[in-house]
Amino acid sequence: MRKICVVINSRANYARIKSVLVELRDSKDCELQIVAGASALLFKYGNVVEIIKKDGFKVNKQVYTAVEGNEPIVMAKTTGLALLELSQVFYDLKPDIVLTIADRHETIATAIAASYMNIPVAHTQGGEITGSVDELVRHACTKLSHIHFPATKKSEKNILQMGEEAQRVFMVGCPALDIIETAANLTLEKVLIKHHLNPTMFKSQNFLVVLYHPDTQYFLQAKTETIKILSAMKELDLPVLWLWPNIDSGTDFISKELRTFKENNLNSKIKFVRNFTAEDYIVILNNSLCIVGNSSSGIRESSRTGTPSISLGSRQLGREYAENVIFMKDFEVKTLLDSMRIQINHGKFTSSNLYGDGRAGKRIAEVLLQVDLVLQKKFVELD
Numbered sequence: 001m002r003k004i005c006v007v008i009n010s011r012a013n014y015a016r017i018k019s020v021l022v023e024l025r026d027s028k029d030c031e032l033q034i035v036a037g038a039s040a041l042l043f044k045y046g047n048v049v050e051i052i053k054k055d056g057f058k059v060n061k062q063v064y065t066a067v068e069g070n071e072p073i074v075m076a077k078t079t080g081l082a083l084l085e086l087s088q089v090f091y092d093l094k095p096d097i098v099l100t101i102a103d104r105h106e107t108i109a110t111a112i113a114a115s116y117m118n119i120p121v122a123h124t125q126g127g128e129i130t131g132s133v134d135e136l137v138r139h140a141c142t143k144l145s146h147i148h149f150p151a152t153k154k155s156e157k158n159i160l161q162m163g164e165e166a167q168r169v170f171m172v173g174c175p176a177l178d179i180i181e182t183a184a185n186l187t188l189e190k191v192l193i194k195h196h197l198n199p200t201m202f203k204s205q206n207f208l209v210v211l212y213h214p215d216t217q218y219f220l221q222a223k224t225e226t227i228k229i230l231s232a233m234k235e236l237d238l239p240v241l242w243l244w245p246n247i248d249s250g251t252d253f254i255s256k257e258l259r260t261f262k263e264n265n266l267n268s269k270i271k272f273v274r275n276f277t278a279e280d281y282i283v284i285l286n287n288s289l290c291i292v293g294n295s296s297s298g299i300r301e302s303s304r305t306g307t308p309s310i311s312l313g314s315r316q317l318g319r320e321y322a323e324n325v326i327f328m329k330d331f332e333v334k335t336l337l338d339s340m341r342i343q344i345n346h347g348k349f350t351s352s353n354l355y356g357d358g359r360a361g362k363r364i365a366e367v368l369l370q371v372d373l374v375l376q377k378k379f380v381e382l383d
Contacts, residue, residue, distance in 0.1 A: 003031045004368055005060075005095035007086065009038040009106035010246060011046045012297070015278035017101050017124065019178035019361025020368075021057060029369050033093050037063035037082060038106045039247040046244075046275025061089045065106070070252045072216060075105045075133075082109035090117050097122055097147070097368060103130075103138035105248075111144035120373045122147035124364070125174065127155030127162075129318035130296075133216050147371055149364050151300075151355050152320055163379040168371075172363040173356020176278075176297070177304045180286075181358045183279035188287045191280045197241070197271060204287040205347075207239035208340070212293040214250025215315045222253040225313070225331050229292070230261050232336040233270055240270040241284060290343045292336075299325055303352040308343035310336070322352035 004024055008014050024032045036059050040048040052059055065081040067074040086109055090098065098114035100107050102125040114121045123145035126138060142148065142162055150156040151174035159169050189199045201207075212229060214222045233240050245254045258272055276284060282301065285291060290308040291298045294315040302309045303322035311327050321327075326339050 001029055001031050002097065002369055003033060003093070003095045004097045004099060005033040005035060005090065005093055006099045006101075007035045007037065007106075007110045008040050008048070008052065008101070009036075009082075009104055010040055011048045011275055012246070012295075013040065013101045013104065014048050014052060015179060015281065015297075016174065016176040017099070018055070018278055019175045019182075020099070020124075020364045023361050023365030024368070025057060027365065027369060030365075032057075033060045033095055034058065035061045035063060035086070035089055035093075037085070038066045038078060038104075042066060042247070044244070044274065045247055048275070051275075051277055060093060063089060065109075066247060068247065068252075070219065070249055072219070072249045075216065075249055079105045079109045082106045083113050086110055086113040087117065090114055090119060095119060096373060099124070099368070100141060100145070101125070103128075103134040103141070105133070105137060108137045108140055108144070111141045115144045118375055120147065120375060121145040122149065122368060124149045125151055125155075127158035128152075128320070129158070131215070131217070131314035131317040134315075135318070146374060146377060147367065149360075149367070151360070154320055160380070161382065163381070165378055165380055168374075170363070170367050172367075173358075173360035174300055175356075175360040175364065176301055177356045177358050178361045179278045179282050180301070180304055183282040183286075186279055186283045188283055191276075191283045194280065195273060195276065197273075201239050201269065201271075202241065205289055207241060207288055208233070208236075209285060209288045209291040210240055210242040210293050211291065211295040211297065212242075212254065212312065213245045213295060213315065214248050214254060215294065215313055216248050216250065218313070219248070219250025219253070222250040223257060226254045226257040228331045228333055228336065229312070230257065230270070232333045232340070233292075234265070234268070235333065236337060236340060238269065238289070241288070242270055242272050243276070244272065244274050290340060292340065300355050303354050304356075304358070306349040306351045308346055308349065310339050310343060312336075320354060322349070322354050324349035324352070
């Protein structure tokens with residue numbers, strides 16, 4: 001029986017690996033080990049560890065490593081703490097494979113710790129191109145990993161260009177899209193009531209979703225950018241579901257503006273939500289007029305649901321996208337309003353398979369349970 005350890009550090013991490021966890025948990029050939037850490041353990045970021053447990057998974061270890069604050073130094077310190085703690089966790093659990101997810105700063109701590117301890121590392125969503133330090137982390141994790149699960153053909157090509165062996169690269173799609181299939185039996189009304197939101201205010205195709213995180217390279221701009229987005233939403237005068245930002249440096253600038261707005265606009269149509277489960281979020285996204293912000297879900301999941309999307313700033317620049325996405329570097333209120341009206345008037349776009357067909361979880365699990373485990377990597381030179 002193969003012991004596979006999965007490290008989950010955020011709400012996005014869990015959404016993008018849940019379908020894999022289900023497959024591994026249900027396999028008689030796997031002993032699934034789950035480690036929850038960083039913001040996944042914090043209430044203000046959704047207390048994701050409790051959602052994991054409610055979904056029927058056993059959490060083997062909880063690792064408290066999150067240093068909060070507005071400066072980039074807190075991300076460096078969180079990475080360092082995670083490296084220390086995860087080294088001990090892997091020593092205790094003794095997994096055969098460690099699976100790390102995407103591109104967060106905690107992700108690279110996972111890859112470093114496992115690599116130095118001679119544990120093969122599997123990595124999802126490598127090879128993608130974006131802005132901010134996330135791209136540097138993503139590519140570094142690729143070089144620290146032994147098994148690769150890119151979501152697109154272009155990402156697969158990029159990983160091969162980094163000298164990885166073709167037989168260790170498996171283009172499977174993005175597991176986050178698998179959630180769309182499992183959420184099909186949920187209704188918008190049921191989700192809204194569950195989260196104490198008014199079904200009369202939020203009806204299908206009458207509201208927007210905002211998911212805006214700090215950009216770690218331009219974190220000092222987070223305050224003014226948040227104010228501009230709030231102003232545009234207020235002027236548009238449509239219902240808005242605004243999700244709380246992630247833990248990256250600059251998050252306090254955003255959070256402060258959201259709290260100030262909420263206190264000064266008690267009757268606003270903008271409602272702030274701490275977290276949705278992965279399935280609930282898909283229902284919300286699928287029923288919205290448009291998603292606005294700089295989360296990769298505005299490119300990845302929205303491509304599959306066909307939801308019109310506006311990607312702000314440079315955080316997602318370079319990422320592959322479907323026809324439903326408009327990129328905006330200009331945060332001016334008038335420009336943002338014009339773009340939102342264009343997207344709203346267009347309505348739903350055709351669903352795209354750019355990031356997969358909704359069956360990535362099964363493919364990843366099959367590879368993890370069958371692939372030969374090799375520690376010594378070979379650098380492959382391009383012809």
